[in-house]
Amino acid sequence: MPDPPYEPPETRNWSIRDPQIVTLFGGAPSLAGVSVNDRSALGLSAVYRCVSLISGSIASLPLRTVVTNADGTTQRTASWLDDPAGPDGVTGFEWVEFLMVSLLLHGNAYFFQQRGGALQLLGLQPIPPQCVGVEVKNGRKLYRVQLDNGQTKQFTDREIVHIPGISLDGYTGVSPIQIAKNSLGQAIATERSATRLFQNGLLSSAIVTPEDTLTEDEATAVKEALDRKAGGETNAGGISVINRKLKVTPWSIDPESAQFLESRAFAVDEVSRWFGIPPHLLGQTEKQTSFGAGLSEQNRGYAKYTLEPWTRRIEARLTRLLPEGRKAEFDFRSLVSPDPEAEISLLIAQTQAGLLTNAEARAILNRPPLPDSQEQEQNNETQP
Template structure:
């Protein structure tokens, strides 16, 4: 607990900040790339828009993708299992790590809050860090560290070293055994890369289009134009005409009404409308590209125009998300927990997400699976009741013999009576 007190009892509480900004409003410069990006106000895309994890989340498609993928990890039941023998497994509910993962990861967060935040860091920045608080050889807390404040280096002996910059500017060095480190897609085996690294142009284009749309509708969805006067207007007349026209263009009450021109003036549009430029279609393409970068089927973020582009329909697209995207996230978490939070002296312990919870909201699919498990003797009635959070019933610890689909007779004499053993 001394580590906790030394780190967090002094100085102001750390608040969320932009990528390159510290608590005093200054800029953290660690590399030449940081300097270049800071001088340019963040990494500027070809569309002329600065793209950072914070600005990217203002794009609806990015926010939806991050929310969906982090929500799966946050809501999936996570257990610590113990191998009793080659065929038997049991919940290690007596282990301190069970409390950390299932009840209280730290002093202020719930398990779902912690996992959702760490997964969001992983997706937006490629890495997620948490400091381990250890007591008597067991991890009793995991304290999240903002990735923008952590520098990870590989030493000569190939171990990892982490330098964390506190809110007051002081630096603290942590060893590999002190940090829970989630890594996404990586090209060097140490540092993860996020989707933003390669989707920056697509996201920047989406931000630029949203800014263009907001500006267009602010001005009454009308384009720029030229007014021609047969005579010469003085400075005062030009200013009065300009202010009158701007007032007409920006007011919702004037929308759809006719502009009256006097003294022989003519009105000539100078640009295409947003519809002529297919602005809406461009936004759709951008939304689909962002979904592709994050591995989320477009229909899950509201784009249902191409519902058959992945498999035979919406169900196949959703199953593809579970198989190819969510499974990747769940495996990353399980393996990292096994490496960083479980001691080498306890090789029989391992972390496991309950994948069956993915159909928890589909009562039809859930009960069809229960019926088949009962029919083929995979589960007993009481095991099914436990999955449904129901109390056991008397005589419910039986396993039914599977039906003989080959035309023979059951092993219990042809009565197909339930068996008392698994």
């Protein structure tokens, strides 16, 4: 498809209908009456843990460029993915982490393409997703990017790399935070209610019944005295003396009776479902995981069902930026490798079955090959 005709950079105001304006003014309100955006959502410990766990796990995986040989095996080769942001940009870990945080919170990740004098791709410069608006014209995506100077400049898909998350229109991803705004809004409202409960101290709410009739001014003075001596966290648990004959009927209840603890536990379960994280990784140790009993089995389940859908999406997009015959690939071996004893037993069985040579088995363990004479001797010993 030919490129659209060149259009000069433009400066425009944000439309009130633009979805990005929602984030700019604090996020969309939830049914709980709480506005939910990326920062308020990250204030929930479960959300922060999910985002940091997924982004950190994927950023810890080596991102490599591989080429497929004639015999079907793959071999690592050098490319700009070895330093994806360029020598003057962020580190490779930070680059992947930013990419994943953008996808997890905003549903989209954007990058400027940095090219050299021969138009070769040198790296991808991250763009904050809240600064980008997407339009589709003649079947091609155009990107309105708010620059540091406050102006909005238009770029084509030849200049910007766009990695969308789950999409409803095939062009842009949907923000998980906005889709889950009602669940997250309820969790935020619960946190705020618990904070107010403890902030107000022992007598967070009560009815005071005097034995004598009080004037309005006297009633106000009694209330202020009670607030001053019994309210607030500094007075919680203390003894208050008021020079009046008063009968105080407290309305305050302990958090467990108010089901705050149950509500917070339910909120953690909700967040774990939204992000696909087993509850036991969020501190819900009483919850069981269906990923398996052992640590290696749990890591395999976590990698397959939580991380791999994200990495496959990223690999497919980055592969399009590489020369033909090469592809981007995350290396999961460090995450899903079995325990050392089981791994060694497996390698011994594979060498005895002729599936691996001793040199190949040693390479898997990151050990140097033996001299040729010892290699031949060990190969003869391991043959059945």
